[in-house]
Amino acid sequence: MFQAVSLTAALTLARPGIAADLNPDAPAQTRTPTEIATARPTQAPEWGVDEGKNFLVPAYEIPAFELLLNRFNHYVVDSKVYESPISNFRANTHHKWVVDNDAFSTNQFLHPYQGAFYQGLARSSGLNFWESSGYTFAGSLLWEMAGETTRPSINDQVASGISGSFLGEPLFRMASLLLEDGGNAEPGFWRELGAAVVSPSMGVNRLVYGKRFDAVFRSNDPAIFHRVDLGASLSAHFASNVNVNADLSAPPASQAFRRQSASAAFTMAYGLPGKADYDYERPFDYFNFEMAADTNNTIEAASSRGLLFGTDYQWGRNYRGIWGLYGSYDYFAPQIFRVSTTAGSLGTTGQWWLSRHVALQGSVLAGLGYGGGGVLHGAGVMRAGPLGDGQRDYHYGLTPQALLAVRLLFGDRVSLDSTFRTYYISKVAATESTGSEDIQRTDTSLTFRVFGVHGITLRYSESSRNGRYAALPSSHQTLGTFSIGYTLLGHSGFGAVEWRPALQQGD
Secondary structure, eight states: OHHHHHHHHHHHHTHIIIIITOOTTSOGGGSOHHHHHHOOOSSOOOTTSGGGOOSHHHHHHHHHHHHHHHHHHHHHTOTTTSOOHHHHHHHHTTSOOBOOOOOHHIIIIIHHHHHHHHHHHHHTTTOOHHHHHHHHHHHHHHHHHHTOSSOOBHHHHHIIIIIHHHHHHHHHHHHHHHHHTTTTSOOOHHHHHHHHHHOHHHHHHHHHSGGGGOSOOOOOOOOEEEEEEEEEEEEEEEEEOOOOOSSTTSOOOOOOOOSOOEEEEEEEEESOTTOTTOOOOSTTSSEEEEEEEETTTEEEEEEEEEEEEEEEEEETTTEEEEEEEEEEEEEEOOSSEEEEEEEEEEEEEEEEESSSSEEEEEEEEEEEEEEEEEEOOSTTOOOOTTTOSSSOSSEEEEEEEEEEEEEEEETTTEEEEEEEEEEEEOSTTOSOTTEEEEEEEEEEEEEEEEETTEEEEEEEEEEEEEEEETTEEEEEEEEEEEEEEEEEEOTTTTOOOOOOHHHHTOO
């Protein structure tokens, strides 16, 4: 987040030098490539068409951001780790790619967010999802080779280069939706500010390049459900038999655990099946996005899954769904252990009207990804689960995973939601091929609409982990939390899509 804000401030200060001195009326053959890319038309072009699409802008914005970030880190963080990009690149061309030992939150949340920033720069320049994903992957590769003196990292390339696209696309779409909600009128200050907060890189391009990128991405009017939850845990149970000491004969060190916490969460489902005039032609025309923070972990959960390739289908008159290949990014850190994956999955999402006022929505996905996970140890203890070498206390590997999400809607008054996720972080494609992580997470909530868009939610979440390593005894942790909170619901009720007139005329 700090990196994105820093770039926004830097380009804002540089705006007069970037665009104000350009002459849009100069003949094309006398203007530099930068002038051609950044010249402002007198009227905003259509998004992604002709002057509203530019491959050159993100091609120099991403390296410029990485140079600024490298220089900032050189002078503020660590001059030895962040040496000259030129010397870094020369050295890393001769180094073997590795799995690095950075903190889990850095590798599995901050790096995907950095990749999401790249994705937003390209998307807000008018490029489509796949074109932007190419820039994101290339930007991550450039940073791995030139950004740091540390060896290029396989896990960082996956997290920034692929997870960045899966995280950045929902942020771009949500920011665009906020601008589009203004109708045909030009978005006002507050909508522009809100969009820039959701997708800072979009805010950069809309500020710096003026009318060239003022056009708004067309959502094609998807069916949408969103909610904001503010809550507090009332009780929790915790069990663990992990031994985190270097001397396995010594008693286990205690794990830090706090029973009370306050939390905030945002959820959006975009492109829900059931709208008869909505097509799934573009990647992420359907996606589900979740972000949760609490007073224990700051970022407790982040999840994005979207349809990459697929189509819609229907059974009978009451069921309609979509199916195909989904791309997903998950990050969960429930105090005592953590898991994060980047994956591709086959699956389906659908809606079934059980009666006139009762609807069942759900998703079923199963796939394969690359992920990391491990237990959090006691204060002052930092050791790798399989190696005990004092470097990295989590494990990477090829990760089969599955998801089952169900929502039962009783009119616009009550909803019952339950989501089950399971991950198996194997020893395949791992630097430590001595063990595995088996992690599950279940979230169940009951929401009552009190009046208008205001509701109350009762929630129970349980996470469990089994770790098995050749050099360590098997370990098991379970954490369950019960909470109550206030819910701000979207104007679309609980998200049920009224799509078939025959249903309204049924018996």
